[in-house]
Amino acid sequence: MTLPNRNRQIVLAARPEGMPKESDFAVKDSPIPEPGPGELLVRAHYLSADPFQRMRFEAQANYGKVLQLGEVIRGRMVGEVVRSNNPGYKVGEFVEGMLNWQEYAISDGSTARAEYAPGIAKVDPAIAPIQYSLGVLGFPGVTAYFALFDCCEPKPGETVVVSSAAGAVGSLAGQLAKIQGCRVVGLASTKEKTDWITRDLGFDAAINYTKYDSSEALLGAIRAACPERINVFFDNTGGWIADGILPHLAKNARVVVVGNIVQNNRAVKEKRLDPNSYIMVNRATMRGFIVYDYEHRADEARHAIARWIKSGHIKVRETVAHGIENTPKAFISMLNGGNIGKQLIKLV
């Protein structure tokens, strides 16, 4: 196979203040690297745009390593092995991993997928479309599964509220809660999204939170949608949206903190309601979730989700941009809620 003579990469050109701009990124041309002994070269078919990446752009360590200016943006990729000096991987096989926003990536074949590790996993295109490995069958799927079932233990009949409910994680979390027999209320930012989650995904109710200009106003809509209060809150956003939900928790409510996207995109972090005010009286539990802690159990989630996709209980939707040069735009669009379902960038 003849390869082109350049590897286009997306690098950090400037540290974003608040919401990233396209000018915070640049396309860099590099030579395609040659795999060394034991290494393989992967050609990206899809890049993934995920909210967690935003945190890596801060100058102060949050979690994960701080990205330096000029460095290739860390992100996930699914692609095809095009050269291999590793007996474990054959040319033509597909792999997924933290191989960053570039057209070609070198891997040493390691499968360690902990917080800082770029380990890869094989992807079987006969089981599902390869890009599912970045979404429902990848970290977003594992996140939705364990953050909901392990951290929140929802029971049939309980009310579950999901923010960012039309996103990759939220749309799956809500469907999982429906499978569990819960009453599910989702928050999203457009009518197209609220229609999708109620009509196609079976959510019991949806709230377009952009209609409300304050936590207090949103809380009114939440009260109306959750007459028996909220037993489980799957929090993808934090910020004022979460503060429009948390005062309506039920006794013994469980809150899982999966994301903080409202705050991540603010240059000055907004102050929040006092958590003691809703935590103590309701005997609520609020727990932080990082998917890497569940990597050792990821197959449990993947197998369950794959079965439910096959049985029609879980529906998958993707928003796909094309061409590596459009990756920053797709990422920013995703941060602004422009996606429905998983945001991908298709390169091949």
Next chain:
Amino acid sequence: MTLPNRNRQIVLAARPEGMPKESDFAVKDSPIPEPGPGELLVRAHYLSADPFQRMRFEAQANYGKVLQLGEVIRGRMVGEVVRSNNPGYKVGEFVEGMLNWQEYAISDGSTARAEYAPGIAKVDPAIAPIQYSLGVLGFPGVTAYFALFDCCEPKPGETVVVSSAAGAVGSLAGQLAKIQGCRVVGLASTKEKTDWITRDLGFDAAINYTKYDSSEALLGAIRAACPERINVFFDNTGGWIADGILPHLAKNARVVVVGNIVQNNRAVKEKRLDPNSYIMVNRATMRGFIVYDYEHRADEARHAIARWIKSGHIKVRETVAHGIENTPKAFISMLNGGNIGKQLIKLV
């Protein structure tokens, strides 16, 4: 036994805005009630001043019933049975219960001690001073024991931070954490208190938080006192004090929210740090605690604490006011941190 002809009671004269004033209370003379069939009359020896009472003064229900203007302040009492039409209680026996701030109280002898119930429990003066039933062997003791051991599961060598550490609950929580083999850091408001918890109670370090004028400044002292970060935070106060502690949580930290006294005494609630910022990345758990949920296990706590008092592992200190007319002053003093250990009002 001849009784006086009046029962002095403390009633709510005005709804406090922020920190209560003495004029928010009034002393009311009532006739001493006559116990009906199955009832008993209790003469108060000690009244209890507890932070939870503050919440009952709000016009909006928080937890517990809303107190109406003119009503006797709900609060705990230990006293002697002086009349009894109930075969389960003899004159001369001691009982403890939610019998309110008054010199004489009627009880129907019920032992139900759930959230809204005024049920009483017998107190054996041969085991411990009767007023311990309001402190280390009463609800404060049960709170410290289960909020620490059940909600936080501290392990030997872990760092435990306790706010309001010289109060009835905090001083016990810190001593229990020491018994468990933890490194314990306490926050209190005077040098006398920080000296007491470090010299007499064995805390490893103490911080006088009144030396710091912001959460950020307090955080500097917390960082210095907790070089390996904080595994367990026993939060009695909430507010800016908690925000000076929470950013220094360790991975997998446990926070138990036992009180909210900083905010309870503010007419306008202050906004707080975004909990998602410290909960998610640290995979921390924040859990709300209400002691009534543990009433069915209270004897487990009382027996353990009584043994540790006997063995010298737990030291008890009280701040005692005298005379029912001084109850509001003692209560306000306690809210302002004027007490060391359990705040009591001795009537007999």
